[in-house]
Amino acid sequence: MIGRIRGTLIEKSPGQALVECAGLGYEVDIPYTTFFHLPETHQEVTLHTHFAVREDAQSLYGFASRLDRDLFRLLIKVNGVGPKLAVGILSGLDAQQLIRCVEARDANALVKLPGVGKKTAERLLIEMADRIGQLEGQFVPGSPQATQPGQADPAVPTQGPDPRVEAEAALIALGYKPQEAAKAVTKVAEDGMSSEALIRLALRNMIPA
Template identity: 85%
Template sequence: MIGRIRGLLLEKTPGHALVECAGLGYEIDIPYTTFFHLPETGQEVTLHTHFAVREDAQSLFGFASRLDRDLFRLLIKVNGVGPKLAVGILSGLDAQQFIRCVEARDINSLVKLPGVGKKTAERLLIEMADRIGQLEGQFIPSVPGVTASGTPQVVPVAGHDPREEAESALISLGYKPQEAARAIAKVAEPDMTSEALIRLALRNMIPVG
């Protein structure tokens, strides 16, 4: 099991990171809540990871905090929730936000996440209610680029259009290009970061499927 990687961040795009460690380049799938915590390329990064092996694929998933990684491991144990959907859930809500939704039985916030319909949201509330106790009291390591309150400090990337980056992120989650464009246009305001656009759009979009 590969549980943690520290190395040089070679590439980053919404949903993916390439990290060089001991001469090897690891392709890592990441949720968007982790993407916005990443340093600039060429700098050192540490990710908490989960290595998934299936008959037809091997995938490495990375997370900015151990809490997010451990929640991911609990999510994929829920009936009908695979790694892709779990990453989608953690792209819209970080671990602490998801835990608050479960504790408050906030089904409305869950059904706004990509790929989460009403039945899946109900299953998440029921099955995760008994499991999130395993996460209570867990220490969350400090992450570069995160404030003391846990809120990401997003540094704009020169030359990137936040709206285009946000649309691409939604499309990679499974939304159609037209849906992504409409969702971003609906919430967009001057000088908004791509992270803010993605978060607001995910909370206002009709769930996929």
């Protein structure tokens, strides 16, 4: 099991990071909440990871905090929730929001996420409620998602492709319809905003906290 990776961030995009460690480049699938906290490329990064092996694929999933990674591991134990859907859930809700959602039995917040139907949401709330206790000691309000020294500020514009195009593509990849993605990005877009900031605000409006 690969539980953590530390190395140089070579590339990053919504949904994936390429980390070079000891001469090897690891492609790591990440939720958007982790993408927001990645440092600039060519800087050191540490990700808490989960290595998933299937008959047809081997995938490495990375998270900004151990709490995120442990929540992912609890999510994929829920009947009907695979790694892809678990990443989608943690892209739409950060760790604190997800825990509060489970504690409040808020199925409405979950069904707003792409791929999560009413039955899946209800089953997730029931099964996760019994497992959240395993995370005791990790959930400290305001801390798991705080930006760490050396990490990028998502509000700072970065050079590259059109941020609006990147943000729309990221939302579409998450499962939203192109029209929904375009509308959400247009609603929050302001001159000079980075793709990270656009994605964060668009998701916040689409999925109320």
